[in-house]
Amino acid sequence: MTQTVIIGGGPAGMAAAIAAARRGEETLLVERLDRVGKKLLATGNGRCNLMNRSAPAYPGGEAFARQVLARCGEKELEAFFRSLGLRLRTEDMGRVYPASGQAASVLDALRMALTREGVALRVSCPVQRLEKRGGSLLLSLPEETLRAARVIVAGGGKAQPKLGSDGSCYALLTSMGHTLRRPFPALTQVETDTAPLRGLSGIRVKAEAWVTQKGRELHRTRGEVLFADYGLSGVCVMQLARFAQGREACLHLDLLPALGLESAEECAAELAKRQSRWSDAPLEQLFTGLCVTRLGAALLRRAGVGPLSRPIASLTGEEIKALTALAADFALPVRGVKGFDSAQVTAGGIPWEEFSPDNLTSRLCPGLYAAGEVLDVDGDCGGFNLMFAFASGILAGSDGYLEEVLS
Numbered sequence: 001m002t003q004t005v006i007i008g009g010g011p012a013g014m015a016a017a018i019a020a021a022r023r024g025e026e027t028l029l030v031e032r033l034d035r036v037g038k039k040l041l042a043t044g045n046g047r048c049n050l051m052n053r054s055a056p057a058y059p060g061g062e063a064f065a066r067q068v069l070a071r072c073g074e075k076e077l078e079a080f081f082r083s084l085g086l087r088l089r090t091e092d093m094g095r096v097y098p099a100s101g102q103a104a105s106v107l108d109a110l111r112m113a114l115t116r117e118g119v120a121l122r123v124s125c126p127v128q129r130l131e132k133r134g135g136s137l138l139l140s141l142p143e144e145t146l147r148a149a150r151v152i153v154a155g156g157g158k159a160q161p162k163l164g165s166d167g168s169c170y171a172l173l174t175s176m177g178h179t180l181r182r183p184f185p186a187l188t189q190v191e192t193d194t195a196p197l198r199g200l201s202g203i204r205v206k207a208e209a210w211v212t213q214k215g216r217e218l219h220r221t222r223g224e225v226l227f228a229d230y231g232l233s234g235v236c237v238m239q240l241a242r243f244a245q246g247r248e249a250c251l252h253l254d255l256l257p258a259l260g261l262e263s264a265e266e267c268a269a270e271l272a273k274r275q276s277r278w279s280d281a282p283l284e285q286l287f288t289g290l291c292v293t294r295l296g297a298a299l300l301r302r303a304g305v306g307p308l309s310r311p312i313a314s315l316t317g318e319e320i321k322a323l324t325a326l327a328a329d330f331a332l333p334v335r336g337v338k339g340f341d342s343a344q345v346t347a348g349g350i351p352w353e354e355f356s357p358d359n360l361t362s363r364l365c366p367g368l369y370a371a372g373e374v375l376d377v378d379g380d381c382g383g384f385n386l387m388f389a390f391a392s393g394i395l396a397g398s399d400g401y402l403e404e405v406l407s
């Protein structure tokens, strides 16, 4: 019988394996792909934004994430990464990266620690079934059955299955009595009405954005928005995707920051000034110097102000009002969101209420643990998801005995 088996060689599983082995447990890490950490290599555009020093930002499972990070937070994670030989660098908005700027060096450090701590590794080996037998747990692999005293399920959610997380671990946990909250894609692109976006594909702007459903505001954020031929992308929009999946959802952009303007009043005054100063110029030049021509043309077109050859002097007060209102609230009815193939994380999953935040042990089945994205916890962009994966993995692997595994 193996003492501890970890299912899933992602960040949560590797951290759990290193921690368990440091406590002297005979540890086996089982991974369904041909190598561990494939998703980790893709994170942060290949730079791996592995934690964040700001207040926790978890639209899903915030209460649980806070409890986990209160036990294994910034200080403890730094000690853990230091113990792997990994040096870190903090950038804007509290985002932490490896000093090398390479996700590959995080994976190298984790792999070296797995070897050094004596963790046995089995790859190309999906765990297909899990069952309780007497005082231990039985795991069915393609060619054998293993018995373990402790099993940590760290197989991730359903986001980007080509990188390993195919949702198969939900079934392992529900077969042990756990429940499942409907998984849905988060941190993904949003598909909207495309007519108002004609000609805008590829333009990036700073904006404030919010989602409404049947007129009620659900969530608001600000940051970069990228116009695309199917709708919108960019960090700010991806963070809204989890809120934009109900019927009659609408995504709104306040484009005033993109025009360098602070308020609707300032926008109206600026347009009125242009009307008197540039009276002979054609309307197509109205937004010159405020934003790229294509965005200005889209605002004029959508506000029904034209033709573009008309002189700016002919703008009416009503038209200035309409353009200002549109720049402050460029509303786009949502058609859907990009699915798990594009999503960076899964919202929903195995309810965190069924696990202890002290050591991630199941409240339903002794000997069973879960860590990382398989749980119903999802964070904003900025390092929060990897931070939770590492922290929950370390707590599960150490069984809550943190001091023993951080150095």
Ligand SMILES: Cc1cc2nc3c(=O)[nH]c(=O)nc-3n(C[C@H](O)[C@H](O)[C@H](O)COP(=O)(O)OP(=O)(O)OC[C@H]3O[C@@H](n4cnc5c(N)ncnc54)[C@H](O)[C@@H]3O)c2cc1C
Binding pocket: 007, 008, 009, 010, 011, 012, 013, 030, 031, 032, 033, 036, 037, 038, 039, 040, 042, 043, 044, 045, 048, 049, 050, 051, 125, 126, 127, 128, 154, 155, 156, 157, 159, 160, 163, 164, 165, 166, 167, 168, 169, 343, 344, 345, 371, 372, 373, 374, 382, 383, 384, 385, 386, 387, 389
């Ligand atoms: C493109 C991209 C960029 C991202 N960038 C960032 C970022 O910069 N910062 C950040 O915080 N987060 C980022 N994320 C999110 C972050 O990568 C995940 O939240 C995190 O990897 C979750 O870790 P995990 O170990 O729980 O699961 P995963 O990383 O998904 O790992 C799960 C592992 O389990 C294996 N597995 C699954 N089922 C089985 C089974 N039945 N048997 C055996 N093995 C199994 C899978 O093959 C996989 O290797 C990004 C995600 C993507 C897709």
